[in-house]
Amino acid sequence: MTRLRAGVLGAGAFGRIHARKYAEDTRVHFVGVYDPDDERADQLADTHGAESFGALDALLKEIDVLTIASPPSFHAANARAALLAGKHVLVEKPLATDAALGAELVAIAAANKCVLACGHQERLVFDAMGLFSAPERPTRIESVREGPWTGRSADVSVTLDLMVHDLDLALKLMGRSADRVSATAHAEHGKAADQIVATLGFGDAEAVFTSSRIAADRKRTMRAVYPSGEIRIDFLARSFENTTSFPLNAAFAETRIGADPLGANVSIFIDAVLGVAPRPVVNGEEALAVLKLALDVDRASGLPSHS
Template sequence: MTESKVLRGGVIGAGVFGGYHARQYAKQDGAVLSAVLDPHPERAAKVAVPLGGRAFHDMASFLDAVDVVTIASPATVHAQHALAAIEAGKSIYVEKPLAVSLVDAEKIRAAAAARNLVVACGHQERVVFRAMGLLDVPEQPLRLEALRHGPPSERSQDVSAVLDLMVHDIDLALALTTARPQPARVSAEGGWNDIRAEVGFDDGFTAVFDVSRQAPARERTMRVVFPSGEVEIDFLARTFRNTTPFELNPDFADTPAGRDPLGASVHSFLMAVSGHAPRPVVTADEAIGALQVAVAVEESAKATV
């Protein structure tokens, strides 16, 4: 890509997240919102037209109209849409999870690598950790406890709470440690909408994840235990308590990345595509690592039923 190249962004899926991504393309330097694809043309038009884009319901025509693709369709068809875009030579940004099976995720990684295309995954909360300074802490964590609860919603009911909610915190846990993503032990219990898991890794790091899509109110907290102290985060209040000797940024929420993590994540994807950055915020390898743990949690929970 040359510096003067304006990337035509395309979004598959005209739901809530599709709208978020369409607006990102419309406001990013070096990109425009060119097209939105959805099985319902009226929904696609509602998202695309106010932003200067066009609505499509045919995949081939849509792919001809774009340079890069964001996949914000239901998770169960992420792989289908990702592989179609890659086959057409388009770099992709896939909302989490990358796919719902490891087999499909590996297909995405292999197909993109064969064509030298960028794959980014929408675990944009890593941007928040970077803004806080947590990813620069020079100690390996001993333990992480994450709680992510919310009231019932019709969104993302095509996948379990593990792939909808827990996978976020799994990715954050893996971002903090050098442990291999293959868990050494997994213990999980719960069902489709509520599940609690304890995951142990080969370096001794333990992560506890508690998610619910049937809670009376939203609650999102995390406690990270390091050898020298602890960090307790309230994601909703956007505050933290730090007893480690390492300096973290208490004003992270007021930084550009803290104010707009999705924008920072999309920007990094576009920079990687244009050759101005070595990688996006979350790569295919990292997304597959999070999926590996998520699948292991789902399998463990099924075994206890």
């Protein structure tokens, strides 16, 4: 079997993980990486016996699939270049930082028959739990996703950096778009929000999201209230409490997908490119819906989405 040729744009923390996942997959030949920081790109390439490219165009000529793990402000331009070159693309979240640019990516991918996927891999955690098969819709969701300042993804708001995960999960759980959005936010390191609390309405249901990248400690939790009970999830402890009758998998963290959702997301992206899976975990259209909602949250807060 001819192996897919894969590349990674961005040699930071997430780029290194994606490179390792490609290098470990027997269906893939990891060709190399491009990063404006030559030293960082060289180190990552050397780790996997791959090539460090001096420009994105040079990398695109040698690959079939590309992970984009650059700062979020560059996601759209880099994905556009790759899709126009006929490459299948997995973009780390968010899909873009502008709704029109995100919509353009979806259109180009469809026109060129390319797979366009996004890195909202928290969906796979819920899938491993069995939560998406619940026979009820939540009446209320409360989520907290916060941690100390790292400087990573500081070019965009904490909404586009962290809250996008919970927005995606809420859209999937609620099964509909939000019809009411309000938010309050605080900026400390730039113009965009570093801390934000958003309240969203989904018909008769409500969701409250808290995200911060200037908190004292890391916290990743969600409480989902259903007519028959509630589920409290601790993403860091990889555990949950369940008072509903839903037959959820308490050992989800021990499953292949639950143990490594990012790796599973990359694997399913490859499946979709090879035609083994009908679609990636989160496709371009779904990622665009999350992006639009995140931008609505920032607008409601009165702060910009870009620093």
